[in-house]
Amino acid sequence: MPAARKSRLESDADVIRMQASDEQRPAGRLLGDELRFHRERLGYTLADAARVIRASTSKVSRLERGESPAKPRDVHDLAKFYRLSREQQGQLDQLLAQAGNADLYAQFADVTPNFLKRLIRLEGTAEKISVFDPRVVPGLLQIEEYARALVSMMELGVAESDIERIVALRMKRQVMLDKGVPTLAAHISEEVLYRPYGTADVMVKQVAFLLKATRTNRVNVRIVPKEAVMPPYPLFHLTFGDRQELAYVEHLDGANYITQKPQLDKYRRLLDNVRASAYDREQSTATLERALAHWKRLAATEGPA
Secondary structure (H helix, E strand, O other): OOOOOOOOOOOOOOOOOOOOOHHHOOHHHHHHHHHHHHHHHOOOOHHHHHHHOOOOHHHHHHHHOOOOOOOHHHHHHHHHHOOOOHHHHHHHHHHHHHHHOOOHHHHOHHHOOHHHHHHHHHHHHOOEEEEEEOOOOOHHHOOHHHHHHHHHHHOOOOOHHHHHHHHHHHHHHHHHHHOOOOEEEEEEEHHHHHOOOOOHHHHHHHHHHHHHHOOOOOEEEEEEOOOOOOOOOOEEEEEOOOOOEEEEEEEOOEEEEEOOHHHHHHHHHHHHHHHHHOOOHHHHHHHHHHHHHHHHHHHHHHOOO
């Protein structure tokens, strides 16, 4: 490993080092400046970086000067090569989005199927999202470790770096829940709470996260009893500020978007049946607490990972 040539004066300093002229510099220039800083910090040459992204040294030089458009995969490959922390990668993602005025899905286009790109776009403009999932915790409520275990199981043969980027996309989709809209109503089958994705410790964290969410005003988590007869596939219903709505039904390798009124009425009734069968807030909380106690007992017997 090349010796480090320079280091920050403050280890907790913001990744973006602002100078007097930086306020007028475009995001692409700032992004390139960050990439150059980390390359030089580790003592790597332009040729070293060029090999990572399978490009010429002149292309890397243009990228670092902000003269060449940054491709998301190149930025993420370099971030991994430079061993950046998740926080540092997140700040690069913000600059990447600003540089291209990119939507969230565009940052992960190479690991995102087209049907999911549409959903991500729609999620960002919806006022309310209702979801029922009989299989897993809905993506917008998955913790990182749970998402990683699920993605690793589903994406067989996919490179570890791409798995990490898919997980990062799931985590970034949750960021919008920190905003004023949308609100989220999530109905989760009781059986999902006992279906392990990851270790018992991971399930402790995931169920605890759901328990915390169900006590908030903006996220409404309801548990559907395991004996309830429910659709065997996940359902999404999105409503928008202009009174428009659509339903989204996901399959293994695709999805259907429903916008016609007769079909919308059908899926709305299905969700109404789910809501009618679900526990109320108090019962849902008690069910989650039982599941949490279950996983805590198992975690205690497993010991440290």
